[in-house]
Amino acid sequence: MKRHKETQSRYRVTGCCCAALMFFQDLSGAHSSVEPATPQAGRIANLWWVMFYVSVAVLALVTAALIYAVFRRRSAREQTAPVDLSPNTNRERKATRAAAVALAVTIAILFVLLGLSFTTGRAVSFLSNESPLEIKAVGHRWWWEFQYVDPVPSRGFITANELRLPQGRQIVLTLTSNDVIHSFWAPNLMGKKDLIPGQESRLIFRPEKQGVFRGQCAEFCGFQHAQMGFLVLVESDGDFSDWYNHESQQAVQPSNDSEKRGRQVFLSSTCVMCHTIGGTPANSNIGPPLTHLASRTSIAAATLTNSRENLAKWVTDSQKIKPGNRMPPNVLGPENLDDLLNYLTSLK
Amino acid sequence: MREGILLFPRPARRSPPALRLRVVGMGALALLIFQAACKREERGFRVQPPSASAAEGSRMTDFQPGPRTPESPVKNEYEDNAYALSEGKRLFQEYNCSGCHFNGGGGIGPALMDDEWLYGDKPENIFETIVEGRPNGMPSFRGKVPDYQVWQLVAYVRSLSGQVGSNAAPGRSDHMQTSSPEQSRPRESPKLSGKPR
Ligand SMILES: [Cu+2]
Numbered sequence: 141m142k143r144h145k146e147t148q149s150r151y152r153v154t155g156c157c158c159a160a161l162m163f164f165q166d167l168s169g170a171h172s173s174v175e176p177a178t179p180q181a182g183r184i185a186n187l188w189w190v191m192f193y194v195s196v197a198v199l200a201l202v203t204a205a206l207i208y209a210v211f212r213r214r215s216a217r218e219q220t221a222p223v224d225l226s227p228n229t230n231r232e233r234k235a236t237r238a239a240a241v242a243l244a245v246t247i248a249i250l251f252v253l254l255g256l257s258f259t260t261g262r263a264v265s266f267l268s269n270e271s272p273l274e275i276k277a278v279g280h281r282w283w284w285e286f287q288y289v290d291p292v293p294s295r296g297f298i299t300a301n302e303l304r305l306p307q308g309r310q311i312v313l314t315l316t317s318n319d320v321i322h323s324f325w326a327p328n329l330m331g332k333k334d335l336i337p338g339q340e341s342r343l344i345f346r347p348e349k350q351g352v353f354r355g356q357c358a359e360f361c362g363f364q365h366a367q368m369g370f371l372v373l374v375e376s377d378g379d380f381s382d383w384y385n386h387e388s389q390q391a392v393q394p395s396n397d398s399e400k401r402g403r404q405v406f407l408s409s410t411c412v413m414c415h416t417i418g419g420t421p422a423n424s425n426i427g428p429p430l431t432h433l434a435s436r437t438s439i440a441a442a443t444l445t446n447s448r449e450n451l452a453k454w455v456t457d458s459q460k461i462k463p464g465n466r467m468p469p470n471v472l473g474p475e476n477l478d479d480l481l482n483y484l485t486s487l488k
Numbered sequence: 489m490r491e492g493i494l495l496f497p498r499p500a501r502r503s504p505p506a507l508r509l510r511v512v513g514m515g516a517l518a519l520l521i522f523q524a525a526c527k528r529e530e531r532g533f534r535v536q537p538p539s540a541s542a543a544e545g546s547r548m549t550d551f552q553p554g555p556r557t558p559e560s561p562v563k564n565e566y567e568d569n570a571y572a573l574s575e576g577k578r579l580f581q582e583y584n585c586s587g588c589h590f591n592g593g594g595g596i597g598p599a600l601m602d603d604e605w606l607y608g609d610k611p612e613n614i615f616e617t618i619v620e621g622r623p624n625g626m627p628s629f630r631g632k633v634p635d636y637q638v639w640q641l642v643a644y645v646r647s648l649s650g651q652v653g654s655n656a657a658p659g660r661s662d663h664m665q666t667s668s669p670e671q672s673r674p675r676e677s678p679k680l681s682g683k684p685r
Contacts, residue, residue: 413583426582
């Protein structure tokens with residue numbers, strides 16, 4: 141019996157350690173609130189750690205009290221003695237006092253944490269004087285539209301599911317939605333904020349670390365909510381302006397016959413009703429713009445890597461990949477599909 | 489006599505049979521509720537809509553030589569499906585039908601919420617109108633809209649004049665409501681007017 145108890149408790153300890161390890165492993169990486177890439181996310185991370193350690197301390201105290209209570213059971217004499225049922229004993233008074241102190245400490249801790257959250261919240265919504273880069277994010281079921289607003293209107297452009305940012309520049313991200321409520325959540329950059337139809341909200345941050353981070357819709361928005369991700373690429377100023385200049389161009393012209401036929405397939409079938417390819421008659425905003433599709437690393441809201449095979453799977457039957465998404469399946473002959481893929485992969 | 493707050497009160501005892509009866513009763517009630525929740529409309533994402541050929545050869549007039557041949561009406565299952573109808577409503581905006589038909593009230597194109605039809609009110613007529621286009625300015629969407637979406641549009645167009653059941657017709661709009669919801673439209677009795685507006 142005793143042996144059995146020992147092994148059981150050993151299992152329990154190992155289990156707890158494993159859970160703790162998994163927890164800490166999950167914290168690192170491209171979608172993490174404790175690996176900040178902006179000073180704003182840094183403040184949030186600090187707050188996170190304060191809350192973490194306070195909670196751990198409280199948990200440890202409560203557990204210790206519980207264990208003490210379990211082991212300090214009534215002595216043999218107490219168990220056999222006739223039970224004293226008069227309520228106002230010394231013991232009752234002591235217990236009441238202990239509970240009152242615990243309650244007071246709990247309330248005090250909660251108020252301190254509330255104060256800290258409040259000051260952090262104020263600190264991260266602060267806009268500095270320098271001119272920011274303005275980007276508008278529009279949520280769609282189930283993809284992200286990013287509009288780069290340029291002082292010269294013809295240089296502004298729209299892209300999808302990939303947010304590129306220059307390192308060290310202040311960003312003002314304006315958020316709104318085309319249909320239902322979504323939520324912009326890229327924890328390495330900033331806390332989450334909802335995208336609300338018919339209303340605009342703002343996020344302000346300054347990326348200071350280069351890298352690729354992942355973001356995710358954080359407000360349930362329908363069937364494919366879980367597959368509504370995006371990537372954030374923070375680049376050096378030079379790389380960013382190269383990319384920016386390229387994005388403000390129209391799509392490249394097809395360079396051979398197959399690509400030309402592919403463009404024809406695109407323009408004469410359903411695609412033209414939903415997508416934009418700059419410089420062609422395709423000019424619709426129901427699906428993501430494809431003007432520079434080939435220079436993105438992922439498709440379908442960071443669901444698949446951008447490869448020819450994945451494009452083929454997506455174009456023929458996207459309902460298999462994201463059931464319920466708003467792109468219909470397409471029946472194209474093998475030749476048409478081949479030409480179309482040649483064209484799509486040429487759209488650098 | 490009790491003074492102060494009791495932190496360790498004795499639990500009041502409830503008679504076990506009464507308790508058991510209550511638990512059983514609650515369980516039975518929960519089962520009944522779950523039973524009711526079972527009847528849920530199906531959402532097919534890889535759908536088999538009525539085929540396009542169903543609409544082929546639909547006539548525009550009753551006028552015909554020889555004895556009258558009965559028409560076999562096309563059943564558009566989407567008319568009983570709330571999801572398909574709401575998709576139709578969304579597509580009606582997204583494919584810019586509303587740009588000409590103004591939420592069904594009529595503008596450049598004729599009103600679709602009234603009882604007058606130029607080219608017929610039957611699902612197959614409307615299907616043909618959308619796919620083939622009509623001479624006085626209705627564009628042809630042939631090849632540009634997949635068949636199943638055309639049928640969703642057809643179902644929605646018919647809901648504009650109250651031709652589909654109110655339990656499936658849309659009850660709200662994503663954007664500002666411009667008229668009474670499709671769900672509460674009176675059922676018009678369609679007639680072929682032959683005269684634009
Ligand atoms: Cu979502």
